[in-house]
Amino acid sequence: DARVTQTPRHKVTEMGQEVTMRCQPILGHNTVFWYRQTMMQGLELLAYFRNRAPLDDSGMPKDRFSAEMPDATLATLKIQPSEPRDSAVYFCASGTGGRGSLSYNEQFFGPGTRLTVL
Amino acid sequence: GESVGLHLPTLSVQEGDNSIINCAYSNSASDYFIWYKQESGKGPQFIIDIRSNMDKRQGQRVTVLLNKTVKHLSLQIAATQPGDSAVYFCAERKTGANNLFFGTGTRLTVIP
Numbered sequence: 331d332a333r334v335t336q337t338p339r340h341k342v343t344e345m346g347q348e349v350t351m352r353c354q355p356i357l358g359h360n361t362v363f364w365y366r367q368t369m370m371q372g373l374e375l376l377a378y379f380r381n382r383a384p385l386d387d388s389g390m391p392k393d394r395f396s397a398e399m400p401d402a403t404l405a406t407l408k409i410q411p412s413e414p415r416d417s418a419v420y421f422c423a424s425g426t427g428g429r430g431s432l433s434y435n436e437q438f439f440g441p442g443t444r445l446t447v448l
Numbered sequence: 449g450e451s452v453g454l455h456l457p458t459l460s461v462q463e464g465d466n467s468i469i470n471c472a473y474s475n476s477a478s479d480y481f482i483w484y485k486q487e488s489g490k491g492p493q494f495i496i497d498i499r500s501n502m503d504k505r506q507g508q509r510v511t512v513l514l515n516k517t518v519k520h521l522s523l524q525i526a527a528t529q530p531g532d533s534a535v536y537f538c539a540e541r542k543t544g545a546n547n548l549f550f551g552t553g554t555r556l557t558v559i560p
Contacts, residue, residue: 334491361546373492373537373550380546421491434546435482435539439491 332356334440336422342446348410351443353422354403362405363437364390364397365421373421379405412447419444456535458555467525469554471538474519478540481514482548483523487534492550495523495536525556533558 335354343349355362363378377387377397387397394413399405409416423437461467473481479500484492498505498512498521505512511524521538535555539548 363547372552375547375549378546385546423491435480435497435541435548436494437492437548439493441489442491 334422334424334438336420336440336443338443339441340444340446342448343412344448345413346411347447348408349412349416349445349447351407351420351422351445353405353407353424353440355405355422355424356438357403359424359426359438361425361434361437362399363423363425364405364407365423365439366418367421367442368418376407376420409445412445414447417445417447456553456555458557460557460559461528463528463530463558463560465528467523467528467532467556467558469523469525469536469556471521471523471551471554472519473521473538473540473551475540475542475549476516476519477542478549479543480541481512481521482539482541483510483512483521484537484539484550485532485534486537486553492537528556528558530558530560532556 337352361380364376365373366376367373376389379399382399396408419442421439421442423439425437482497483495485495486492496507496510496512498514503514509526513522535553537553538551541548
């Protein structure tokens with residue numbers, strides 16, 4: 331049963347510390363998305379990749395967030411330095427499909443990383 | 449996995465009844481409308497989608513209706529079961545774009 335995995339599942343850190351979240355997309359999926367979910371903002375897209383190339387990271391605060399795909403099996407989201415307002419659940423999702431394809435509508439989400447910044 | 453407790457519209461239904469979850473969208477340029485389900489402690493899960501040139505699409509126990517005139521989308525769940533208890537999100541996508549824009553969600557509670 332193929333699924334997206336994320337590590338760590340929970341992270342508590344202090345303000346100013348670096349945080350790295352990892353995601354393993356489903357094998358064969360060519361798009362990877364990073365979302366943030368909070369009570370106030372709901373589910374927000376931070377960045378996404380297609381074929382490992384970043385397509386859009388306009389949802390991320392550029393000064394502290396960075397997203398990369400070192401290889402097809404690993405996507406990372408890094409926050410440096412972290413701030414209390416970054417506390418949220420971060421989801422990674424992966425998917426397949428061409429630009430107009432319906433299959434782009436189905437994204438497979440991981441279980442999320444709950445981040446708490448004190 | 450985790451889900452965050454959002455201050456969401458809520459809907460409570462008796463087990464076995466039909467549920468209707470509504471969503472108003474704002475972008476008339478969207479080409480696809482999608483419903484996702486998020487159970488407690490898990491990531492969102494795709495349910496069904498509909499293209500903007502359709503007004504109805506049926507899946508297993510679910511039906512999505514699209515009214516472009518009033519920019520309204522609904523998800524109907526037949527014979528609601530306790531396992532249907534979750535937060536339901538509508539989302540939009542435009543042709544040529546990879547990204548989805550999610551709505552705020554509705555929390556469905558099924559009463560046994």
